[in-house]
Amino acid sequence: MPARAARFRLTQRMRRNATLIGLLLLPAIGLRLFTAVYPFFNTIWLSFHDWNPAFPPQQFVGLKNFQALTRDIAVTSSISFTILFVVVSTLLEIALGMAIALILNRAFFGRGAVRAVNLIPWAIPMVVAAVGFRWMYDTQYGIINDLLHRTIGVKVPWLVDFWGARAAVIATNVWKSTPFVGLVLLAALQGIPQDLYEAGRVDGTNRISAFFYITLPLIMPQIVTIGLFMVVWQLAAFDLVFAMTGGGPGFATQVLAYRIYQVAFMALNFGYASAISMVLFVVVGVASVIGLALFRKVEVSL
Amino acid sequence: MLTAAVLAFLFVVLFPFYWIVLSSFTPKYELFTIPPRYWFSNFTLENYQVLAESIPLARYFVNSLLFAAGSSVVSVAAAFLASYALARIQFRGANVVFIVFVMSLALPQVGGLVPLFELFKNTNLINTYHGLVMLMSSLVLPFTIWILVPFLRQIPYEIEEAAIIDGARLPQLFWFITLPIMRPALVTMLIINFIIAWNELIYPLVFATSGSNKTLSVGLVELAVQPTAGGGRPWDLLSAMSVVMIVPILVLVLFFQRLIVSGLTRGAVK
Numbered sequence: 001m002p003a004r005a006a007r008f009r010l011t012q013r014m015r016r017n018a019t020l021i022g023l024l025l026l027p028a029i030g031l032r033l034f035t036a037v038y039p040f041f042n043t044i045w046l047s048f049h050d051w052n053p054a055f056p057p058q059q060f061v062g063l064k065n066f067q068a069l070t071r072d073i074a075v076t077s078s079i080s081f082t083i084l085f086v087v088v089s090t091l092l093e094i095a096l097g098m099a100i101a102l103i104l105n106r107a108f109f110g111r112g113a114v115r116a117v118n119l120i121p122w123a124i125p126m127v128v129a130a131v132g133f134r135w136m137y138d139t140q141y142g143i144i145n146d147l148l149h150r151t152i153g154v155k156v157p158w159l160v161d162f163w164g165a166r167a168a169v170i171a172t173n174v175w176k177s178t179p180f181v182g183l184v185l186l187a188a189l190q191g192i193p194q195d196l197y198e199a200g201r202v203d204g205t206n207r208i209s210a211f212f213y214i215t216l217p218l219i220m221p222q223i224v225t226i227g228l229f230m231v232v233w234q235l236a237a238f239d240l241v242f243a244m245t246g247g248g249p250g251f252a253t254q255v256l257a258y259r260i261y262q263v264a265f266m267a268l269n270f271g272y273a274s275a276i277s278m279v280l281f282v283v284v285g286v287a288s289v290i291g292l293a294l295f296r297k298v299e300v301s302l
Numbered sequence: 303m304l305t306a307a308v309l310a311f312l313f314v315v316l317f318p319f320y321w322i323v324l325s326s327f328t329p330k331y332e333l334f335t336i337p338p339r340y341w342f343s344n345f346t347l348e349n350y351q352v353l354a355e356s357i358p359l360a361r362y363f364v365n366s367l368l369f370a371a372g373s374s375v376v377s378v379a380a381a382f383l384a385s386y387a388l389a390r391i392q393f394r395g396a397n398v399v400f401i402v403f404v405m406s407l408a409l410p411q412v413g414g415l416v417p418l419f420e421l422f423k424n425t426n427l428i429n430t431y432h433g434l435v436m437l438m439s440s441l442v443l444p445f446t447i448w449i450l451v452p453f454l455r456q457i458p459y460e461i462e463e464a465a466i467i468d469g470a471r472l473p474q475l476f477w478f479i480t481l482p483i484m485r486p487a488l489v490t491m492l493i494i495n496f497i498i499a500w501n502e503l504i505y506p507l508v509f510a511t512s513g514s515n516k517t518l519s520v521g522l523v524e525l526a527v528q529p530t531a532g533g534g535r536p537w538d539l540l541s542a543m544s545v546v547m548i549v550p551i552l553v554l555v556l557f558f559q560r561l562i563v564s565g566l567t568r569g570a571v572k
Binding site for chain 1: 316334413420421441443504537541551563
């Protein structure tokens, strides 16, 4: 039976059945409407209101919440650290992930086991990484300071220092997320046809020029895709900062997601928390638009 | 050169695990020595004992297990049905629905917490198992659909057409034909979603507030952020609890490494 006819008959039969389509889609659409779409639009609505759940009536206050957040140092510093955290993390993850992918793409004894190891940081809970590194970064008893002390004779007050804490949080995030980026880039490398490299060798490329003229342009779409994914995902990062620094010292490592949680569920200021959520939505939206534009550019240039 | 790079990579990835495991089997008083000890001395199980006495560890473990298993089954089931409609029945707008699903991946989870909390309070879903499973399955749904749709598109139509001609109705078609063919993809997504749910913090933290509903992740951060008398952290208990949380994940990774890698990379490479 010709494939095309089979496909036509099968889809024709079901396409007429709107009830069937509806029933199949219902659980998924229902879940998303209930837990993602409705909360999203309700957050927009709430951001123009004052609302403390202990004193029920919601009061319309116009732009008051938004005016307040421009003067709120906890919010402005969390915006700047969120952006710094995401940009630096993503760049490091792509650079180091590329290195991991190149290593794991070479043939060596025990490669299968090393690839399995590469999966572990992705698989473990972020809270475990946060707690484990917090212990290792301990100023007095931590292993990192001990190693630093033995090798170069200094001890850094990691999590109590403004830039020390920022560096520690970003380093922990990079440790946890880079192997995943490496995994995706390794799959991209494996998709490159080998004869391209042979053709390159005939034309006299060495390993380094082959990387820049063959490998990199070919996997650029995947690099941009995973970069966009990591940016959007890390903009909403919550667990790491919550379990590692609590946003401190001061507001040094405060991120938007954690600030929203604090304002909503510790200060019970639901309206204001929604206004901060709006900032997060806008940042995610802007990042997505830039990322998609970039993706289109590298895809077309191929 | 290559060997050195591999060894450096292994050291950076594995050392933190070594350190957590080592700490968890070291007596509390020896954790606070300068310089720290790099090898097992006075191996002890005491930290695990104290941990099990100070928090309802078994309860949390079972909660995490049920939460992760339930979310993974519900999300894959819902995603399978929707993906079937999106990939198989090319109804008008199927592509738009697919893109909207995938794009909803970008909605920040924490941004919807306030309305969700109010909604869950009004519908008596806070501290319920089904409430938590609904939230978590919904969270991983877009990614699951993203992976399953291209997989379904690869299945030849003739197989299903033949079954229909033989008189199979849709439930039978799913059960005897489509599900068996989809098995590797479905198992992969079950495992990946289980791991993601096992690791989840925000939803249990906000929506499972009573002691009997908390998960391991919530128990761990409570230990980590609670104020203590001396201001220090109970590293003995924290490292033991981290090990408890990691072991089931490690078992899954070791057994299903290939499947997990294929699932995680399929979306990006397509």
